[in-house]
Amino acid sequence: MSTVIELNHVKKSFKNRIAVNDVSFQIESGSVTAILGPNGAGKTTTLSMMLGLLEPNQGSVKLFGRSPKERYVRERIGVMLQHVSIMDRLKVKEILELTRNYYPHPMDMEFLIYLTGLTPKDLNRYTEKLSGGQKRSLGFAMALAGDPDVLFFDEPTVGLDTMARRRFWETVHKLASQGKTILFTTHYLQEADDIADRIILFNQGSIVADGTPADIKSRILHSSLSFLSDQDGPELRRKLASLSPITNCYDKDGRIYVATDDTDLALAAIFGAGLPVHDIRIHSGSLDEVFEQLTINQEEIAQ
Numbered sequence: 245m246s247t248v249i250e251l252n253h254v255k256k257s258f259k260n261r262i263a264v265n266d267v268s269f270q271i272e273s274g275s276v277t278a279i280l281g282p283n284g285a286g287k288t289t290t291l292s293m294m295l296g297l298l299e300p301n302q303g304s305v306k307l308f309g310r311s312p313k314e315r316y317v318r319e320r321i322g323v324m325l326q327h328v329s330i331m332d333r334l335k336v337k338e339i340l341e342l343t344r345n346y347y348p349h350p351m352d353m354e355f356l357i358y359l360t361g362l363t364p365k366d367l368n369r370y371t372e373k374l375s376g377g378q379k380r381s382l383g384f385a386m387a388l389a390g391d392p393d394v395l396f397f398d399e400p401t402v403g404l405d406t407m408a409r410r411r412f413w414e415t416v417h418k419l420a421s422q423g424k425t426i427l428f429t430t431h432y433l434q435e436a437d438d439i440a441d442r443i444i445l446f447n448q449g450s451i452v453a454d455g456t457p458a459d460i461k462s463r464i465l466h467s468s469l470s471f472l473s474d475q476d477g478p479e480l481r482r483k484l485a486s487l488s489p490i491t492n493c494y495d496k497d498g499r500i501y502v503a504t505d506d507t508d509l510a511l512a513a514i515f516g517a518g519l520p521v522h523d524i525r526i527h528s529g530s531l532d533e534v535f536e537q538l539t540i541n542q543e544e545i546a547q
């Protein structure tokens with residue numbers, strides 16, 4: 245395996261707002277990586293720097309050891325952004341032929357059509373007549389047209405129905421099994437867990453976890469407690485967060501959750517402190533909980 249993408253201490257600010265803060269990682273060839281995180285975490289900004297669409301204020305971004313803007317790099321990558329902008333007054337087939345012509349070794353047209361599920365009817369449609377889902381299929385086909393080594397997808401399944409989503413990921417699996425390197429951003433934890441062999445979890449512009457889905461689950465807390473309290477409020481949360489077995493505390497669906505390595509100790513500490521809690525439930529660790537625990541805004545605890 246070789247390194248195809250390398251970010252070193254990358255920082256990007258917009259006016260006074262830091263969107264990406266000192267981010268470093270390497271992506272190996274043939275891997276499938278999810279950049280996961282809530283809204284505003286810095287995923288798209290990071291992706292845009294990898295594509296050479298944005299310049300970092302500090303640090304470096306290299307693809308194949310070179311600047312993302314070099315032709316050598318552009319010929320080897322395929323990109324599907326969140327908003328696909330496509331020329332009007334051309335048929336789908338014409339757009340695909342045009343896009344294939346930009347690349348030295350384009351994907352075989354029939355294979356491209358097979359992979360992306362475009363029908364003969366779709367191919368003869370004018371692009372301005374396509375539905376949102378069809379536009380995304382075309383965007384996917386355009387990303388694959390150059391038969392790239394590395395594929396970038398920004399929130400690829402937003403707006404797709406369940407069938408289209410499943411089909412998209414099946415194709416991504418096929419591409420991965422051919423040795424393509426795949427990097428995608430997503431809000432969907434389940435998608436990252438199902439598809440990726442590595443998850444880089446972003447929050448507030450920084451990486452808060454990086455590993456296989458199993459690593460991330462096992463490295464972090466194994467369980468949490470949730471309960472109700474008649475005295476819910478900042479004071480209670482502050483008291484909970486100050487108890488040593490409790491590593492995090494947050495609200496969800498009208499319940500108070502606390503994260504801990506040891507639920508027995510946490511319960512003993514809560515009762516020992518005389519905190520008024522009831523309807524206690526113990527939750528075994530799921531990736532959803534890890535995500536919540538890792539991305540919860542630390543300021544919320546202090547409120």
Ligand SMILES: Nc1ncnc2c1ncn2[C@@H]1O[C@H](COP(=O)(O)OP(=O)(O)OP(=O)(O)O)[C@@H](O)[C@H]1O
Pocket residue numbers: 258259261262263281282283284285286287288289290431
């Ligand atoms: N062009 C811009 N000008 C000013 N601020 C920006 C710009 N692009 C992004 N930001 C800010 O940078 C931060 C990170 O945004 P980014 O789009 O990278 O996050 P994201 O993780 O992709 O979010 P989402 O999942 O909502 O797309 C946000 O606070 C956003 O408001």
